[in-house]
Amino acid sequence: MDRRSLAWLDFQRPGYNHHGQTRSNISPPRNNLISNQDFGSEFAKLGCKSTARVWTLMSKNSGFTLIELMIVVSIIGILAAIAIPAYQGYIIKTQTNRAVGELSAYKASFEERTGSGGSVANNDIGYNPSNLTNGVQAVNIGTLNPDGSGQLQVTLGGSAHPNLTGLILRFDRDATGKWECVVDNTAASSWKSSYLPSGCRL
Template sequence: MKASLGFSLLEIMIGVGIVGVLIAVALPQYQDYMIRTQVTLIFSQLSGLKMVVEECLARNQMGDACENPASSSDLLANISANGQVSEGAGTPLINVNSTASSITAQFGNHAVSALTDQTLTLYKMQNNNWTCAFVGEVKYMPRGCTTSSNPSQ
């Protein structure tokens, strides 16, 4: 009798098939995970800026008088006060006024491609509560968001 010296072609093909099925199931889940992670990260960064808006309102520093201490992020597009988007790392845009203050972040070209040009905005309402608007698929909306559109409209 001859001793077996390796795997048969059938055994190798079964192994490749199993790996293929695992990849087909895992890849979409991983992509969803990456999108949720990036949205949650930016939501967390924006939430940290709520106190800046509160302080600017308390000091009556409206518009450009409110200093933006946010650090830049490769995930964000660089948006100016007039809404122009430029390449490179961006910072959230803080808009402070007495009736409707907001903190807006637009995802840039270094974010997952499904998020590019999507926006996440925190709004300070008249009743001093904060709400969130995410322009993107609802399934990626962070848990702290209560709406997927601008609540002040």
Template sequence: MNHAQKGFTLIELMIVVAIIGILAAVAIPQYQDYTARTQVSRVVGEVNALKSSAESIFNSGGAVANADNLSATPKREIGIGWTGSNLVDPTHGTNGLNITNGGQADMSWDVVLGTDASGAVAGVTITVSRSTSGAWSCAITGGASVTGWKDSYAPAGCPHS
């Protein structure tokens, strides 16, 4: 009589489980790094997108603000158009955006990552600045104080300092 083996042996199943465990041990940290990096890049893109609005406000003789106040003196305040982000701390500034020297040519704004941001990047500050000559710059600060922060999370156009 010929008895053919059917199914898998316990050893074969244990080998498959071990292989899956090894792959998961490598893949999960890589996925977490990818998630943190894309969250930082997304917020950098969101705050950098406000530069064209700020230039338009300056060109029309206004001051950059979070909301319109057209009766403000000496310059009318024009809202920059920030509506918020689920990756920034909404208690920092207005809807998460803090504007400094909005009526001056050398102004800046910053956001602090929080709310839905990964724990590896929550607490990091992204600052976009304009010099009096009209040059824009971007910087990321606070990474050293955040558990799990890696400098590779910062995009090329907005380095960690």
């Protein structure tokens, strides 16, 4: 029997190939495509242990401890204790300066009426009550004396800060026509000297 015939017989024998090798010794062909599950397993073998360790540390360190929260709350409380009074003071000073400016605007018309010997009633000087005062159109804010002296006066209230309620702002005019800004804080118990507008006196 020739060689080709022998090779063909070997190939037909169970468990052998045509080279005479047992089929169990032949490695099955590997598929070049790796499934997601296999890739995940291989990736875990190659280096996921360190990654998992980092992830575990991050999970443990996430969030705030009770001490950290207490520190944050304390800082917020300190800032609030400083900022809120400062803001309130800013509001009070701003409203006081505004009220002084509004009252000062009537000095020009007051002078005009004084020079012509006219009246200084609200309608004559063009008074328009401010929302920072208790002023009403029916109550005159100006007073003119026979010697030429006089005054313009308002009392704070309305939408003004509660600490300004009852504060009296006044512009006094002497007989020579000199004006002076005066603040009467008798009825404003929460008044502070730092609120005093520039150019005014208590």
